[in-house]
Amino acid sequence: MEIDLTVLAPFLSSYFVLVALMAGSFINLAADRVPRGESVMRPRSHCRACGRQLNVIDLLPVVGYALRGARCATCKAPIGLAAPLVEATSGGTMLGALVWLGLWPGALVGLALVVLLGAGVIAAGIRD
Numbered sequence: 001m002e003i004d005l006t007v008l009a010p011f012l013s014s015y016f017v018l019v020a021l022m023a024g025s026f027i028n029l030a031a032d033r034v035p036r037g038e039s040v041m042r043p044r045s046h047c048r049a050c051g052r053q054l055n056v057i058d059l060l061p062v063v064g065y066a067l068r069g070a071r072c073a074t075c076k077a078p079i080g081l082a083a084p085l086v087e088a089t090s091g092g093t094m095l096g097a098l099v100w101l102g103l104w105p106g107a108l109v110g111l112a113l114v115v116l117l118g119a120g121v122i123a124a125g126i127r128d
């Protein structure tokens with residue numbers, strides 16, 4: 001059976017943008033931990049101020065930040081604007097590549113740009 005990409009394209013595009021948003025989320029985590037020499041795998045994401053483990057709402061890229069009003073839901077410590085900005089940039093970059101180049105090679109180019117963004121953000125964190 002042949003797969004019709006024109007039918008699948010909207011779903012695949014949404015999927016790639018979602019992956020890019022989650023990649024943005026991981027970039028934030030890595031940029032926060034790598035300069036401190038901490039593991040990016042564990043512990044699970046938590047608030048730096050009160051130690052509360054982040055739940056699924058906190059971890060929603062961009063949306064979680066907006067829902068929480070830019071603050072930790074427990075201790076009200078402010079969350080920097082950098083986090084949702086990196087997530088939005090990551091998702092936007094992927095969306096832009098898909099719109100500009102189509103599903104292929106847009107997804108590949110978008111992924112490469114997101115990786116570059118991640119490397120740049122993490123490198124900037126290490127330099128500080």
Ligand SMILES: [Zn+2]
Nearest residue numbers: 047050072075
């Ligand atoms: Zn907190």
